[in-house]
Amino acid sequence: MKSMKWMLLVAASSFLIAGCTNTNDENGKEAVENNPPVTDELDDTRAADNGSTDSDTSTTEGNTNNSSSGSVEVEQKQMAIDTLNGLAKDAKDGKVYRPDQGFIxxxxxxxxxxNAIGEPEEKxxxxxxxHGSMGNPSVAFKYDGKGVLEExxxxGTNVERQTNLGGITEEDLTExxxxxxxxxxxxxxxxxxxxYHFNNFELQFIIGKDGTPDHVNLKKWN
Incomplete structure (x- = not known):
């Protein structure tokens, strides 16, 4: 009889232990299932952030380059306009614009x-x-029978020509x-x-096929 009770007690204990083990296994599985992996999502988020940063950087660099290019063009155009106004200003007194040696x-x-600038390089x-060099313009002079400057x-220049004659249009002349x-x-x-007539002098803009002056002549007109 005692042996039978002992066997029943052992069987009951084994059943309880097995039940607890199954419960723990199920709880463990639920814990794993309730915590999905986040590594991929984090990597995707970082990649998206990096892509956005690279795109923003490229856009910023592009805007900076465009702004810089626009600024240079504006500056060059202003230099061309300054050349135009300088030619007109000196023409009023019959003064040669370049070289600025006071030639009249x-x-x-x-x-x-x-005596001032040497013998001509070509006739x-x-x-x-x-002939101009190192940013200096090319010029030519014509004299009358007595050797007095007539025209x-x-x-202008060949290098960075857009800063002088190459940056002047017919519209600029009128404006x-x-x-x-x-x-x-x-x-x-x-x-x-x-x-154009300025006092007793005439300023002639010889416009080429590109719409800008090939050269500018200064001479007397009356």
């Missing part, structure tokens, strides 16, 4: 110019040519100088000669 149409002689027809031609005295086509070259 109808007064300065060839000897004066040669074409009636004109003594001085000066300003060709800055007003309506020209005359405008005529040069049949031999297809260029347009737009002329």
């Amino acid at each position: 149409i109808g007064k300065t002689t060839r000897n004066d110019i040669v 074409k027809g009636d004109y003594d040519h001085y 000066a031609r300003y060709f 800055q100088l007003g309506k020209p005295a005359d405008s005529r086509r040069i049949e031999s070259t297809g260029e347009q000669n737009i002329r």
Whole structure:
């Protein structure tokens, strides 16, 4: 009888232990199921943030470059307008714009110019040519029979030309100088000669096919 009771007690204990073990296993599984992995989501979030940062950086750099480029263009245009107004201002007194040596149409002689800037580098027809370099403009001078300066031609620069003649348009001429005295086509070259009168002097803008002055002439007109 005692042996039977002992066997029943052992069986009951085993059943209770097994039940607790199953419960713990089920609770453990539920704990795992209730805590999904977050590594992938965090990685995706970081990647999205990094992508957004890279995009923002690229956009900022692009805006900075565009702003810088626009600023340079505005500055160059202003330099061209300053050149235009400088040509007109000096023309009122018959003064040669460049080189700024005080040469005057109808007064300065060839000897004066040669003594100031040297012999011309080239002679074409009636004109003594001085070729620009290191940012200096090219110019040419024509003299009358007595060796007095009759006409000066300003060709601007080849380097950064947009800061002088290459940045001037016909619209700029009208806006800055007003309506020209005359405008005529040069049949031999297809260029347009737009002329302005300042006191006793004439300023001629020889407009090329690109719509900007190829060169500018200063001479007496009456």
